[in-house]
Amino acid sequence: HKNATSIERRILNDRNRRYVADLLNRSEFENKNTQIDVLAEENQIVTLKLIRQRSIQILITVFAALTALILFILYRQRQLKGEKKMLTLEQSMLRSQMNPHFLFNSLNSIKLYIINNDKKNAVQYLNKFSKLVRKILESSTVREIPLSEELETTKLYMNIENIRFSNEINFSMKVDKNIDINSVKIPSMILQPYLENALWHGLSSKKGEKKLQLHISNESEKYLLISITDNGVGREAVAIIKEKKILKRKSMGINITKERLANFSKAYKHSFKVDIVDLYDENNQASGTKVVLSIPMIKSV
Numbered sequence: 261h262k263n264a265t266s267i268e269r270r271i272l273n274d275r276n277r278r279y280v281a282d283l284l285n286r287s288e289f290e291n292k293n294t295q296i297d298v299l300a301e302e303n304q305i306v307t308l309k310l311i312r313q314r315s316i317q318i319l320i321t322v323f324a325a326l327t328a329l330i331l332f333i334l335y336r337q338r339q340l341k342g343e344k345k346m347l348t349l350e351q352s353m354l355r356s357q358m359n360p361h362f363l364f365n366s367l368n369s370i371k372l373y374i375i376n377n378d379k380k381n382a383v384q385y386l387n388k389f390s391k392l393v394r395k396i397l398e399s400s401t402v403r404e405i406p407l408s409e410e411l412e413t414t415k416l417y418m419n420i421e422n423i424r425f426s427n428e429i430n431f432s433m434k435v436d437k438n439i440d441i442n443s444v445k446i447p448s449m450i451l452q453p454y455l456e457n458a459l460w461h462g463l464s465s466k467k468g469e470k471k472l473q474l475h476i477s478n479e480s481e482k483y484l485l486i487s488i489t490d491n492g493v494g495r496e497a498v499a500i501i502k503e504k505k506i507l508k509r510k511s512m513g514i515n516i517t518k519e520r521l522a523n524f525s526k527a528y529k530h531s532f533k534v535d536i537v538d539l540y541d542e543n544n545q546a547s548g549t550k551v552v553l554s555i556p557m558i559k560s561v
Contacts, residue, residue, distance in 0.1 A: 369424055385423060392416040399448035404524070406560070407476070408441040414451050414474065421459055429463065429470050436477045444484065445558045447524045453517045454488050454551050462492025462549050471548075479554055482530065486553040494546025495538055521555060530556035 366389050373382035395413045399405055411433065422429045435441060455472070463470045471491045479485040492498075518534060525532040533554040541547040 365424055366420060381423075385420070388416055388419050392420060396449065402448055404445045404558070405448045406442055407435075407439070407444040407446055410446055410448065410451060411435070411441060413449070414455065417452055418455065418472075421456075425459070425463075425470070429459070429472055431472045431474075433474045434476070439476060439478055439484075440559075443559045445560055446484070446555065447520050450517050450521065450553075451486070451488070453514050454553075457514060458488060458490040458492065458549065458551070461498045462490040462494070465497070466492050478557060480557075482557050483554050484557045486555070487550060488553075489539070489548060489550045491539075491548040495536070495549055497546060521553070525556055528556050528558060532556065 366385075370382055370385050370389065373379075373385060392413065395409070395416065399409070399413065415433070418429070418431045422431060451474070455474070458472055463472065469491070471489075473487075473489045475487045475489070477485045477487075521532045521534070533552075535552040535554075537550040537552065538546065539548040539550055
């Protein structure tokens with residue numbers, strides 16, 4: 261009986277151990293399956309996150325590319341608009357300096373020399389006129405020229421205009437010694453409109469000695485100072501004379517020049533200034549006008 265009981269207990273213990281082992285195996289199997297399912301879900305979530313991040317990155321890249329393209333198009337349009345405006349200003353400046361009134365009067369003066377059989381003056385005038393026209397046409401193709409070329413064009417212009425004024429204009433030009441006229445660059449054809457204005461408004465109606473002075477100095481290391489002074493009748497008298505004229509001729513050269521100076525200064529991140537000063541004598545009578553241009557000092561490398 262004791263042996264039977266002992267054997268029965270061992271059998272029961274073996275069964276319990278197998279049962280417990282079986283339960284443990286099942287539990288481990290279920291845990292592994294659960295872990296596999298959890299890992300699969302986590303993997304799926306990570307995959308979805310990666311897909312979402314990739315989609316977001318693609319959208320950001322596309323948006324950035326579109327934004328860059330739009331900005332480039334706007335910049336290019338603005339650049340083209342600016343270039344078109346500059347081209348229009350240059351064409352307008354060329355038309356203002358090569359206006360029919362100036363050409364007709366110059367050719368008419370040459371014709372009078374030929375009629376009077378004054379070949380020497382006719383040839384001299386024609387040479388100066390052709391040089392001036394060539395220089396104006398050459399300058400119209402560039403935005404900036406050396407100061408020396410602008411001064412040479414100015415001399416030719418004043419020589420031709422002085423002949424039309426019967427050499428009554430006492431024109432003088434002074435450049436400070438510390439300015440290198442070959443290296444300093446300025447916008448082309450900016451002096452002629454102010455000189456023309458002084459000639460045909462300030463000096464044409466004046467009696468007696470007629471003076472016109474051009475002085476170029478450096479206001480500072482960054483700015484060039486150009487002053488044009490005449491001893492004409494003054495702006496008040498000019499305004500009265502204009503009102504009495506039946507045919508009023510509008511000069512667009514000054515306004516065009518101001519716009520070109522504004523673009524020139526803006527390109528070099530500087531400003532420019534134009535001051536007009538009325539001059540008076542000791543009796544407080546108008547004794548002329550002084551135009552002062554302050555423009556950026558740009559030197560060629």
